[in-house]
Structure formats: C-alpha cells, structure tokens
Amino acid sequence: MSEKYVSPVLEEIRRHTLKEDLIIAHDYAQQYIDAVDDMPVFPKNESLNALSIFDVPLADEPVAPKEILDELHRYGSPATVAQTGGRYFGFVCGGILPSSLASKWLTDSWDQNPAMYVMSPIASKIESVTERWLVDLLNFPEETVAGFVSGSSTATIIGLTTGRNYLLKNLGYDSMTNGLNAAPTLKVIIGEGAHSTVYKALSIIGLGSGNVTIIPADEQGRMCLEALPEIDDHTLLVLQAGHVNSGAFDELETIIPLAKEKGAYVHVDGAFGLFAASNDKFSSLTKGLELADSWSVDGHKTLNSPYDCGIILCRHEEMLIHSMHMTGSYIILSENRDNMLYTAEMSRRARAIDLWATLKGLGKNGVRELVWELHCKASYFAEQLAQHGFEVLNDVAFNQVMTRLETDEKTDALISALQQSGVCWVGGAKWKGQAVVRISVSSYKTTYEDIDLSVEDFIRQRDLIE
Numbered sequence: 001m002s003e004k005y006v007s008p009v010l011e012e013i014r015r016h017t018l019k020e021d022l023i024i025a026h027d028y029a030q031q032y033i034d035a036v037d038d039m040p041v042f043p044k045n046e047s048l049n050a051l052s053i054f055d056v057p058l059a060d061e062p063v064a065p066k067e068i069l070d071e072l073h074r075y076g077s078p079a080t081v082a083q084t085g086g087r088y089f090g091f092v093c094g095g096i097l098p099s100s101l102a103s104k105w106l107t108d109s110w111d112q113n114p115a116m117y118v119m120s121p122i123a124s125k126i127e128s129v130t131e132r133w134l135v136d137l138l139n140f141p142e143e144t145v146a147g148f149v150s151g152s153s154t155a156t157i158i159g160l161t162t163g164r165n166y167l168l169k170n171l172g173y174d175s176m177t178n179g180l181n182a183a184p185t186l187k188v189i190i191g192e193g194a195h196s197t198v199y200k201a202l203s204i205i206g207l208g209s210g211n212v213t214i215i216p217a218d219e220q221g222r223m224c225l226e227a228l229p230e231i232d233d234h235t236l237l238v239l240q241a242g243h244v245n246s247g248a249f250d251e252l253e254t255i256i257p258l259a260k261e262k263g264a265y266v267h268v269d270g271a272f273g274l275f276a277a278s279n280d281k282f283s284s285l286t287k288g289l290e291l292a293d294s295w296s297v298d299g300h301k302t303l304n305s306p307y308d309c310g311i312i313l314c315r316h317e318e319m320l321i322h323s324m325h326m327t328g329s330y331i332i333l334s335e336n337r338d339n340m341l342y343t344a345e346m347s348r349r350a351r352a353i354d355l356w357a358t359l360k361g362l363g364k365n366g367v368r369e370l371v372w373e374l375h376c377k378a379s380y381f382a383e384q385l386a387q388h389g390f391e392v393l394n395d396v397a398f399n400q401v402m403t404r405l406e407t408d409e410k411t412d413a414l415i416s417a418l419q420q421s422g423v424c425w426v427g428g429a430k431w432k433g434q435a436v437v438r439i440s441v442s443s444y445k446t447t448y449e450d451i452d453l454s455v456e457d458f459i460r461q462r463d464l465i466e
C-alpha cells in the first residue's frame with residue numbers, strides 16, 4: 001500500500017488565495033512605475049549595499065507571498081536600473097509598452113507551455129498570427145517563418161545552424177546525421193564590426209569562431225565592399241542591420257543579391273535594426289534586406305516589448321524545422337502550428353503573446369513611428385552634443401550615437417562620472433582603437449527633455465574633468 005501522504009506545508013500553500021497578493025503586487029508595481037522617472041538611473045550605493053539582505057541560506061520553512069513581495073519591493077525595486085524610465089541609454093535595451101506589460105500580467109497566470117498545439121492551442125494560434133504580422137510589417141517574402149526564442153544570441157545560433165545545414169545539403173552532405181567531421185569545408189564571411197554573439201554562434205555550431213574571413217570595416221563600421229573575397233556555394237555570409245556601436249547597416253542592397261547569385265547563404269543580424277524595415281523612411285538602409293535567407297531580431301530592444309523576446313526569421317521553413325527537429329514517442333504533432341519545431345527549446349515561456357500584444361498595441365503605424373522617433377531623438381542627442389563642443393563620431397543612421405573626449409582617460413572618466421551621477425546611463429566601447437561613450441536611444445519613453453537633461457549632465461561632468 002502506498003502512503004496517501006499529504007504534506008502540511010503544501011496544504012497550507014494550496015489553501016492560500018492569491019487575491020490579496022496580486023493586489024499587493026499591483027500596488028507595488030504601480031508605485032514603481034510612478035517613481036521610475038525620478039529614480040537615479042543607476043542605483044545609489046546605499047541601495048546596492050542593502051542588497052546584502054538577500055545573502056541568507058534557503059530557510060527550511062516556506063515564506064508567504066506577501067512577505068516575498070515586501071522584500072522584493074523594499075530592497076529590489078530601489079536596486080533596479082531604471083531602464084523603463086526615459087534616460088537609460090546603455091547597451092540597446094528599450095522599455096516596456098503598456099499593452100505588453102498589461103497582457104503579460106494576465107498571461108503569466110496562464111503559464112502556458114507553447115511547445116505543441118496540444119499543450120497550448122492559444123500559444124499556437126498567437127505564434128502563427130504574430131509570424132504573419134512580422135512578415136507583413138517587415139515586407140519579407142511570404143514563405144518566411146518565425147521561431148520565438150530568448151534573444152538574438154539564440155536566434156543567430158538557429159539561423160547559422162540552418163544556413164550551415166542548408167549549404168551542406170546543397171553540397172550533397174547530410175550534416176544533421178553525419179556531423180561535421182567529414183563535411184565539405186564552408187567559408188564563413190563576417191564583417192569586422194560583427195557582434196560578438198555571431199562569433200559565439202559560430203563556435204557553438206562547430207564552424208569555429210576563428211575559422212572566418214573577417215572583412216575590414218569602413219569609417220561607420222560597415223563591411224568594405226572592395227574587400228569581399230570570392231563568394232560561392234560554400235559561403236555562409238553574415239551581415240548586419242544595425243552595428244551595435246554606430247547603428248550602421250551593411251550595404252545590403254549591393255551585397256545580398258551578389259551573394260545569393262553565387263549560391264551563398266546570407267544571415268542578417270538585425271537585433272535592434274531590423275524594425276527599420278517597417279518604415280520606408282529607412283529604405284536606403286534596408287533595401288535588399290528581404291533577399292537574405294534568415295534574420296535575427298529582438299522584440300525587447302527597439303520594439304519595446306518585455307524580455308525576453310527574440311525572433312529567428314527564415315525563408316527556408318523545411319530546413320529550419322529539419323535543423324531544430326526532435327522527436328519522442330510522447331510527442332504529439334498536429335495539423336496546427338507546433339511551436340517547438342521552429343526553435344531549439346521545447347518547453348519555454350509563451351513569449352510570442354507579449355510580442356503579439358506589443359504589435360497590436362502599436363499597430364503598423366505605431367511601429368513605424370516608434371523607429372522613426374528613436375532615430376530623430378538620437379539625431380537630436382547628437383546635435384545637442386555637437387553644439388556643446390562634443391565630437392560626434394558616427395553618422396546617426398539609426399538610433400546609436402558615439403562621442404568621446406580628447407583622450408581615452410578623459411573619456412573613461414566621463415563615462416563613470418555620468419554613470420555615477422544618476423541623471424542618465426550610458427556605456428562605453430572601443431571604436432577604431434579608442435575609448436568612446438556609446439548612447440542608444442531605444443525607449444519609447446525618452447523625451448526631448450530627457451535628452452536635454454542628459455546633455456546638461458554631459459556638459460557638467462566634462463567641465464569637472466577638464
């Protein structure tokens with residue numbers, strides 16, 4: 001006889017009604033949202049030191065949700081980076097739009113596993129619809145399909161895996177079954193300005209991060225066309241729509257048709273830049289983009305959807321599915337979309353719902369306006385800096401701005417002074433061998449006043465250094 005055991009601890013948890021906890025969570029969230037614009041953009045030392053409250057061993061006894069929420073709000077909220085405010089310009093982050101935050105609250109309570117239709121018909125439906133919306137919004141070829149992954153890092157791994165398998169199959173080699181040991185050698189071509197996640201993807205998928213032809217970059221970080229080597233049907237070419245520092249786009253219109261004609265596979269890393277394709281005003285940057293084989297992009301950057309919302313888009317559905325395929329006697333595939341066929345993960349969160357709500361909350365026009373506004377605001381930021389004697393190092397093609405002071409030492413000092421003052425937050429990078437301040441205007445919340453306030457702080461901190 002088995003023991004019909006009932007744990008008193010779990011009985012207590014089951015008896016608990018969430019109602020009050022959700023109200024408290026809501027109140028705390030509202031307090032946070034109301035305060036975020038006035039918070040120091042990076043937490044003050046006092047808040048950081050208070051994080052030691054979390055340094056405790058896991059207790060034997062359960063803690064009530066209310067107490068957990070209290071602790072998180074009291075010590076966690078002040079130690080957050082105010083990324084959802086208007087003056088966070090670090091990395092490329094974006095904020096969170098009302099439609100997506102609100103729908104995320106509801107759908108978090110569903111806790112759906114979107115792997116298969118039978119596990120979540122709603123997640124299957126929403127992924128199908130979101131895929132079609134994205135293809136339409138970006139003016140991509142009709143046959144393009146989408147997988148919803150954690151971010152561009154994963155999207156690039158999937159895109160390059162598909163590309164590798166696609167090329168090898170065309171060369172008569174089945175890499176999925178036979179592995180790479182006896183495979184024909186592929187020629188990987190990437191730009192000097194490629195994001196480091198491209199190198200990571202290449203090493204993960206067995207092509208090697210060091211076994212690549214790196215094309216020198218021009219003054220904006222774009223691939224130099226003159227330096228392109230012979231391209232053929234062994235070539236995996238990785239281009240960029242949005243250089244992580246300068247925002248520059250490779251000359252897609254020229255390079256992609258040329259590469260496709262020679263039988264190459266072209267993947268475009270468009271982590272934050274791809275949404276430029278929604279707006280004709282960027283057509284000089286995005287023309288030809290639609291001719292590539294696959295694209296990686298994030299919803300959680302310029303689209304301002306919540307984390308984590310990465311997307312792999314690919315025009316070779318069969319090869320993508322073949323590359324991500326897994327099976328088991330318990331797997332039930334259906335006539336409807338089975339989401340796991342398009343991603344490396346099986347179980348995951350139903351993140352496409354957040355993306356769907358973000359897109360629906362913006363509409364096509366909202367997306368177009370969002371990317372255009374980010375560009376206008378970045379251009380304004382650059383102009384204001386230039387007017388006040390800062391050197392702007394890039395053409396503001398999209399939403400990124402770079403500046404520096406005369407020396408690396410002064411530039412680094414400026415970055416840390418800005419970070420500490422808490423008015424805004426900017427990061428640093430190396431550009432053409434020199435230290436630079438990098439500014440990414442990625443949040444719909446950023447106003448021109450936010451930029452004025454930030455530029456004032458640039459001036460104030462520079463004067464203190466010089």
Ligand SMILES: *Cc1c(COP(=O)(O)O)cnc(C)c1O
Pocket residue numbers: 092150151152153154195197242243244269270271272298310
């Ligand atoms: C952010 C970024 C990535 C990595 O994306 P994650 O979503 O952080 O994984 C890749 N490429 C570029 C150009 C990026 O800006």
